[in-house]
Amino acid sequence: MIDAQPPLDAPITGLLIAWSHGDEQARDVLVPLVYDQLCALAGGILRSERTNHTLASSALVHEAFLRMVEIDKVGWNDRAHFFALCARLMRRILIDHARKQRASKRGEGGENLPLFEDRLSDKARDPDLLALDQALERLADRNSQQARIVELRYFGGLDREEIAAVLGISSATVTRRWRMARAWLFRQLSQPVDPRRAVAERLG
Amino acid sequence: MRADDEIEGWNRLSDLFDQAIEKPAAERGAFVARVCADEPALGRSLEELLVSEARAGTFMEAPLVRRAAGSAASAMIPSTDADADPTNAEPVDTDPAGDRQHASRRGEPRIGDHIGAYRVLRPLGQGGMSTVFLAIRDDDTFKRRVVVKLVRADLRDADLERRLRTERHILASLAHPNIARLFDGGTTEDGRPYFVMEYVEGLPITTFADRYQLSVDERSALFRKVLGAVQYAHQNLVVHRDLKPSNILVAADGEPHLLDFGIAKLLNPDLSADDVHATATWLRLMTPHYASPEQVCGKLVGTASDIYSLGVLLYELLAGRLPFDFARATPGEIERTLTERDPPRPSTVVVAARADAETTAPTSAGSASSDPASSDIARNRMLEPHELQRRLRGDLDAIIMKALRSAPQRRYASAERFADDLERFAKNLPVGARKGTWYYRIGKLVRRRRTAAAVTISLALALAVGAGVLAQKHAQVLRERDNAQRERSQRDTVLALLLEVLQVADPNVSLGETYSIREALDSSAPKLRRLLADQPALRAELLHTTGTIYHNLGLWPRARVDLEAALSLRKSLFGDRDPSVARTQSRLALVLANLGEVDTARALTTQAVETSRGARGSVPAADVAILNDQVTVLCAAQDYEAALPLAEEALALARSASNREGLPTALINRAMVALRKDEPTHAAVLFQQGAELLALRFGDDHPRLVNPLSNLGSARRRAGDLTGARDAFEQALTIQQTALGETHPTLAITLNNLAGIHVARGEHAEAIEVFGQAADVFERQAGPDHPRLFFLEIQIAQSRIAAGTPSVAREDLQQSLAHWRNRIGAEHRFVLLADLALGRALTALGDFDAAEPLLHAGFDRAMAAGWQRDAASCLALLRTLHEAMGTPERSEPFARRLEDWDAGEG
Incomplete structure (x- = not known):
């Protein structure tokens, strides 16, 4: 089993609890702290990408998340909110990275490489992150809640119950909204490529 | 805004x-x-x-940032469990503390625990025999993720470790790109065996195919890869024994990966029939839908068992349904079904879900509740239901049914053979699963050569057919030497053309298009005639041939046109008294008889026979067909007196002929006359001989056997041999269903006859089922408004009364009457018959007050309309009614009247 990791930065726990009790100032202090932590984490992961070891196992991310707060001291709801925050930040970090990477690759005249090489089997259907980000913005224009659900699920790894807790809606609603959002995003992102044809070509 | x-x-x-x-x-x-x-x-x-x-498939299903150990949610969606809706997938346990308690109670490893040298990353799922984990070997520099299968604690087996040792290296040596590798295996400290396997991310093959809406060809191609992997394993003497969709995952790159090869056998080494407990456990643990009959019966299981499971899989992959629905079946029922019944052919289950509420045996594919709509199934294959049906009918039906035969030795001998047939299908070559019948081979030929120019194809077809007919006549000895010479040179010309066409034709194939003989003939015949414009003799031969084919296809008006053209051509070329003219006359007579122009037909056939007899007065052996045609025409004219001596003559002639071409027809014709002259025993013997000869020549599943077998059934029935009659009808039915398709007009007749036998044998449940099938078939052919359907409904109701469920019969009859009375008019005889059946049902239910007036009114109506037999039925029913009412004295007049009647008729 996982060894109990000492929290790297105890203040985060306190700030989190304060935030969940309505202290918005606590949030303002919390965000940069978490952001820095996540950046360091993402940076480490993304650097290792160069040596062909990308986000090797997502477990790492979470171990890092957990090191930031004393998980036992915060309630389930607070944890959910914390992960929601992480999801938002993680999205920003990863998108920024993808943007820089694209710019540098373009500069070299190379192609835009997928961010996470090791997820080979998902590669075919993993969305282009920059395109996804833009599509999510468009989705937020239409229904911000659906965009949040996608963010929490995809960038934060929250499950249905957690998302329901964060957004204060029922988990059945989460399921419905997610289903539609996913379908809409799929269409937004897949229009140029017909996955059926891709599969058919592979089958020869 | x-x-x-x-x-x-x-x-x-x-x-x-x-x-x-x-x-x-x-x-x-x-x-x-x-x-x-x-x-x-x-x-x-x-x-x-x-x-x-x-x-969208698995699009964005897996979060980019995954949850892992100790986080608020402890496990992610197992990516191998593709059937789970991502948003509905519950974490294994949302409370880590609870998880710990729960886990330790079950003795299951938790996240982070070790199984052997493997650290558990997360649980993937729970199988019948094991719990499955995603794990990683800590000292593996490649950080390769693997799947660890931990056998359930209660399945621990003292002998297992030894088997593991002996077999592990065999399984580990299976190296095939489509087989998930077995890396390792061992036993935990508490003695639970585990296996370490390659981790495959993918969807079960059926799910994959539907998500990506693979076409029938793509599905078949994907399945062939599976067969390749199975073949490889079988060559290495490893049997899978548990092939099913969840063990065949298709990765995003479209490659299938077979999981768990040989594991089932390791866990269950020697099931034997007498180990009832082991068999029962096995059945409970494995999905019975994919199990072979020998597996279910606890018999020895070999590679043929995998072939069967693959047959089930292909069935599901192509038809979208399982061959049998065992959702609510007991092990006994499963065993009986698998050993005693053939599943419905795949093409028959894709059009409409059948709702046989009456069917007690679990035969219909798909239960009502979980039955996917036919249109969905077809749409997932980018087709309409009837297109899918057409695609499956024939070859694919035959291929799948061959894999699903209940006798292991009658299935494909190997996965390779199975794959060969599928490949041959893909290339439009004749498949081994279908016996090469004449039409079948020619149909294949045409489909295969489609890329050649249209005229060439048509030539290939028509001339191939023509050559076939000519070849049949090859041994005919012609009276006139000149004629022989002439015909031989014609034949040579035809054969030379055929050969040329075959050599020229492009061997490239074009998939997926069917091209019926009729279409080919319709489009090619005019061109052919133009091509042969300056060779009238050959053109006449061609017209005679195409006319014959149209006749065989039942397209009589078209046949008539061609044969009449052939006739006038031949007459102008060779005169009225030429043998070739007689043959065309004879064939034309047959067509006209079928068209109902019996008198003209008679005149023609008489002329033909006269020509053939010539000056000598006897028909030459080579022309026995002409004599046979005449008997057929006379039978159609119902002049059996005139037919009898000719039938005898034809039979004697056919028996004396050096070749026996005409013998089956002569036997069958003679039998028909015997049947009509009320000599059923004699008729049965002759029909049987005729059918046996046909089977010898064409194979025992040839469509030509249908009529003689049906007639054999009727003859046997009249001779009182009910068992023999049933066998004959069932044999005819099998051929009709496999060779002629579900909508052939004769199918409903045979089903009806078979149901009649069941009635006579007192097998009411079977009768109800078969009558129901007949009604289905008939409705498909004739539409829902044909009164014959009403008659079938009445017969079903009669069987229900006899089966002891008169209340169901009453309800059905009342509904039928309400439906049909307006449609066909209250005066129709079937309405009377329904009323009588209703009277019978009411009598059986003790509702005498309702039954009595109904039967009285029925009697009056029957008498008024002159339906004496129905009136007699009324009397018999009234007698029964009064006996049941306890007023036998009132039944006496009816009984007497009935006796008088019988005496009068007798």
Whole structure:
């Protein structure tokens, strides 16, 4: 089993609890702290990408998340909110990275490489992150809640119950909204490529 | 404002999407059309969304940032469990502390625990025999993720470790790109065996195929890869024994990966029939849908068992349904079904879900509750239901049914053979599963040569057919030497043309197009005639041939046109008294008899026979066909007195002939006359001989056997041999279903006859089922308004009364009467018959007050209409009624009247 990791930065726990009790100032202090932590984490992961070891196992991310707060001291709801925050930040970090990477690759005249090489089997259907980000913005224009659900699920790894807790809606609603959002995003992102044809070509 | 409008529109779209997605896929189109009738733009958006939803597959299912150990949610969606809706996948346990307690109670490893040298990353799922984990070997520099299968604690087996040691290296040596590798295996400290396997991310093959809407050809291609892997394993003497969709995962690159090869055998080494307990356990643990009959019966299991399971898989992959539905079946029922019944052919289950509420045995594919709509199944294959049916009918039916034979030795001998046949199908070559019948081979030939020029193809077909006919006549000894010479040179010309066509034809194949003989003939015959414009003799031969083919296809008007043209051509070339003229006359007579022009037919056939007899007065042996045709025509004219001596003559001639071409027909014709002259025993013997000869020549599943077998059944029945009659009808039925298709007109007749036998044998449940099938077939052929359907409903009701369920019969009859009375008029005889059946049902139910007036009125109606037999039935029913009422004295007049009647008739 996982060894109990000492929290790297105890203040985060306190700030989190304060935030969940309505202290918005606590949030303002919390965000940069978490952001820095996540950046360091993402940076480490993304650097290792160069040596062909990308986000090797997502477990790492979470171990890092957990090191930031004393998980036992915060309630389930607070944890959910914390992960929601992480999801938002993680999205920003990863998108920024993808943007820089694209710019540098373009500069070299190379192609835009997928961010996470090791997820080979998902590669075919993993969305282009920059395109996804833009599509999510468009989705937020239409229904911000659906965009949040996608963010929490995809960038934060929250499950249905957690998302329901964060957004204060029922988990059945989460399921419905997610289903539609996913379908809409799929269409937004897949229009140029017909996955059926891709599969058919592979089958020869 | 625009933005507000947009949000408003989005919310509507969202609501409608939620509503639509809850509906079965087949109903969504109609739903969209209905609710968006006035808003085409909204309708389009909604449709796009629904399509995207269906196609999105695993898109974004797996979060980019995954949850792992100790986080608020302890496990992610198992990626191998593709059937789970991602948003519905519950974490294994949301409370880590609870998880710990729960886990330790079950003795299952937790995240981070070790199984052997492997650290558990997360649970993947729970199988019948084991718990499955995603794990990693800490000292593995490649950080390769693996799957660890930990055998359930209660399945621990003292002998297992030894078997593991001996077999592990065999399994580990299986190296095939489509087989998930077995890396390792061992036993935990507490003695539980585990296996370490390659981790495959993918979808079960059936799910994959539907998500990506693979076509029938793509599915078949994918399946052939599976067969390749199985063949490899079988060559290495490893049998899978548990092949099913969840053990065949298809990765995103479209490659299938077979999991768990040999594991089932390791866990269950020697099941034997006497180890009832082991067999029962096994059955409970494995999915019975994919199990072979020998597996279910606890017999020895070999490679043929895998072939069977693969047959089930291909069935499901192509037809979208399972061969049998065992959802509610007991092990005994499963065993009986698998050993005693053939599943319905795949092409028969794709058009409409059959609702046989009456069928007690679990035969119908798909249960009502979980039955996917036919249109969905077809749409997932990019087809309409009837297109899918056409695609499956014939070769694919035959291939799948061969894999699903209950006798292991009658299945494909190897996965390779299985794959060969599928490949041959893909290339439009004749497949081994179908016996090479004449039409079948020619149909294949045409499909294969489609790329050649149209005229060439048509030539190939028509001349191949022509050559076939000519070859049959090859041994004919002609009276006139000149004629022989002439015909031989014609034949040579035809054969030379055929050969040329075959050499020229492009061997490249074009898939998926069917091209019926009729279409080929329709489009090619005129061209051929033009080609042969300056060779009238050959043109006449061609017309005679095409006319014969149209006749064989039952297309009589077309046959008539060609044969009449051939006749006038031949007459002008060779005169009225030429043998070739007689042959065309004879064939034309047959066509006219079928068209109902019996008198003209008679005249023609008489002329033909006269010509053939010539000066000598006897028909030459080579022309026995002409004599046979005449008997057929006379039978059609119902002049059996005239037919009898000719039938005798034809039979004697056919027996004396050096070749026996004409013998089966002569036997069957003679039998027909015997049957009509009320000599059923004699008829049965002759029909049987005729059928046996035909079977010898064409194979025992040739369509030509259908008529003689049906007649054999009728003859046997009249001779009192009910068992023999049933056998004959069933044999005819099998051929009809395999060779002629579900809509052939004779199918309903045979089913009806078979049901009649069941009635006579007192097998009421079977009778009800077969009558029901007959009604299905008949409705498909004749539409729902044909009165014959009513008659079948009445017969079903009669069987229900006899089976002891008169209340069901009463209800059915009342419904039928309400439906049909308006449609066909209250005066129709079937309405009377239904009333009589209803009277019988009411009598059986003790509702005498309702029964009595019904039967009295029925008697009056029958007498008024002159239906004496029905009136007699009424009397018999009234007698029964009064006996049941305890007023036998009132029944006496009826009984007496009935006796008088019988005496009068007798």
